[in-house]
Amino acid sequence: MTITTAKWTLDDYYCMIKVGLLEGRHVELLNGEIIEIPPEGPEHAQLSTDAADYLRQLLANQALIRDAKPITIPETNSEPEPDLAIVQPLKKLYLTHHPYPENFFAD
Numbered sequence: 001m002t003i004t005t006a007k008w009t010l011d012d013y014y015c016m017i018k019v020g021l022l023e024g025r026h027v028e029l030l031n032g033e034i035i036e037i038p039p040e041g042p043e044h045a046q047l048s049t050d051a052a053d054y055l056r057q058l059l060a061n062q063a064l065i066r067d068a069k070p071i072t073i074p075e076t077n078s079e080p081e082p083d084l085a086i087v088q089p090l091k092k093l094y095l096t097h098h099p100y101p102e103n104f105f106a107d
Contacts, residue, residue: 007077061089066085
């Protein structure tokens, strides 16, 4: 017997959010699968806060530091919430969608 899991698209995920199906659950869409994320411990929370504060100071107006906010990766049907993301400072754009890979800074 073969077991196949259902894969979800970003549109499926957004519909679930819109109708409240995922209300009160901390989940992320990763490679088409909805994954429950465990709560963050105090040390992890403080260290990621410290890192975000440091990066905001260091990068000033050159970049936007998003902490624990979704990013959208359409090619993989993923919308993870990384601890930190360094993205282009396009605040008005992010009112309509989360940052995409092309909005990230990379060297």
